[in-house]
Amino acid sequence: MTELENSKGTRPQRMPREARRRQLLQAAHQVFVAHGYHGASMDEIAEVALVSKPVLYQHFPGKRELYLALLDSHLADFSRQLDEAIRSTEDNRERVFATINTYYSYIKGESQAYRLIFESDVLSDPLIAHRIEQFNSSLASSIARVVVEDTDMSEDEGLLIGRGLAGLSQISARYWATSDSAVDQNSAVELISRLAWRGISQFPKEN
Template identity: 35%
Template sequence: MSTSPENRPRLRRDQRRVQLLDAALEAFSQGGYHQTLMDDIADRAGVSKPVLYQHFDSKLDLYLGIARGVADEVLTTLTAALASSDNNPERIRACVATFFDFVDRPGSGFPLLFASDMGQEPAVAALLEETRRACGEALAAEVAEATDVPREEAVLVGMALAGVAQTAAMHWYRSPGDLSKERATDVVVALAWRGLDGLPVEGATGAHQDAR
């Protein structure tokens, strides 16, 4: 239901932008990008459509604003997970859990970005690739530091880890059943760690490497 102009709170420009992005995220998540009209978003935000166009040039501009926010949050959270512990298995779990927590959190926008047919839109495709690459690079930095794997191979491993975690989380999200988020996370962590466990540890040989 729209709010009448006389009752509408006056917000700073940055506050209004956040409000409009939140309204758009709700509208897109509920009705899908293609079925949602700018009128729907304006009404949900309690503003006139001209006010909406003062902040965003188009519906695609709105979508990209949401997508950039989601991408930034994913990378920030993943980076924090990597820094959360000096214990490698714990860090791997924290990283995998990041993706499952995003898809499981209502209003995160993660499915809207990573499971939308908007991926065919060039600007969205570029943002998705940039985000995947950034996540892979963040993981690669840790792999390169902890192992004797060359940088180029570390990037490959990092991209693979990020891809596995994201794909598994989206599959779990799209296929509701009896598998809990915790158990799904455990399974992916076991897969990831067993793969990483085969990499040569920095400065370790023989029994020392086996003891890690």
């Protein structure tokens, strides 16, 4: 069966390969969110995407590869947003606020994507764990570059600070987004960024 046929035998309009890939990833996102990795099936993903299984397998050889592609897509989007926040200003206090605010906005607005990244039922898979570690490492490195440039910290010390700030952002944002907190987002981010900034600002600048 070719890509011109779907599972019901009709002939949908042929899509460019990248458009078809995006369609399949959107369907996979829907199914993985609903059932988790282990409960999802390629049959249901094909059905949701309105394509045949052979079409799905033309683009992704298996469920694991499809999940990894979806994870890569979400991580790339989140990384782009965080990178934009870090580069949005030369004022380090504002930069801390912008970066933490991006975490809060992402977890609030993209909660399904966040759960797929950090709360999946397959985080023990080595390739998936490696992808998430790469994301965490890259974010810590981006924060560390700024910290090291503006203080007398070593690179290793900067990386430790980067990990700490990323963890502070992630854990506090996750709690805020899932606890029905009466604190609005701007106030919550201001509180956490003030906490982070008061710590960072105590380190002396380079002469």
